[in-house]
Amino acid sequence: MVEVRVTVRLKKGVSDPEGENTLKALHLLGFENVRKVQTSRVFNITIEDGKNIKKEVEDMCQRLLTNPVIHTYEIELL
Amino acid sequence: MVEVRVTVRLKKGVSDPEGENTLKALHLLGFENVRKVQTSRVFNITIEDGKNIKKEVEDMCQRLLTNPVIHTYEIELL
Numbered sequence: 001m002v003e004v005r006v007t008v009r010l011k012k013g014v015s016d017p018e019g020e021n022t023l024k025a026l027h028l029l030g031f032e033n034v035r036k037v038q039t040s041r042v043f044n045i046t047i048e049d050g051k052n053i054k055k056e057v058e059d060m061c062q063r064l065l066t067n068p069v070i071h072t073y074e075i076e077l078l
Numbered sequence: 079m080v081e082v083r084v085t086v087r088l089k090k091g092v093s094d095p096e097g098e099n100t101l102k103a104l105h106l107l108g109f110e111n112v113r114k115v116q117t118s119r120v121f122n123i124t125i126e127d128g129k130n131i132k133k134e135v136e137d138m139c140q141r142l143l144t145n146p147v148i149h150t151y152e153i154e155l156l
Contacts, residue, residue, distance in 0.1 A: 001113065007120070019121075022121065022142070022143070025142055026138060026142060029138075029141055029142060031134065031137075031138055033125055033126040033128060034123060034124070034125050034126075034138075035079065035124045035125065035126065036122075036123070036124035037121055037122070037123050037124075038121070038122040039119065039120065039121055039122075040119075040120045040122070041117065041118075041119060041120070042085070042117065042118045042119070042120055043097075043100065043115055043116070043117055044114075044115070044116040044117075044118070045112060045114070045115050046112070046113045046114035046115075047111055047112050047113065048111040048112075048113065050111060056109065056111075059109075060104060060107075060109055060112075063107055064100070064103055064104060064107060065100070
């Protein structure tokens with residue numbers, strides 16, 4: 001088995017409402033020294049050993065895990 | 079400025095519907111060698127320099143970013 005971590009981030013310029021609202025909420029709670037919050041999603045994928053795992057995971061990213069209009073992604077074999 | 083990465087994961091035994099549905103969808107797309115998908119959320123927090131940054135971020139986690147009943151979290155200073 002191989003474990004792969006896929007991190008999906010929003011592209012620059014794409015608004016991140018969850019991050020913005022988290023920032024507002026942190027300010028309201030008194031954490032006024034926080035300047036920015038950016039969120040991202042991580043998929044930890046366990047996959048059977050095989051050839052071209054990275055290529056296959058890239059295919060998963062393009063077909064299901066990300067939206068190429070708004071996301072960038074990073075694949076790490078763990 | 080300091081950048082801190084907070085990774086929020088589900089505790090063991092807590093169901094992860096997003097991961098389960100991603101797994102099903104990957105199987106339907108023909109990625110049958112995928113065994114498990116686990117999701118987690120990452121907050122990248124930019125914060126002004128100060129004392130006890132880690133303690134402060136821990137406080138944020140407990141008060142806003144995580145639900146201690148279902149989540150574990152990890153704080154990394156970048």
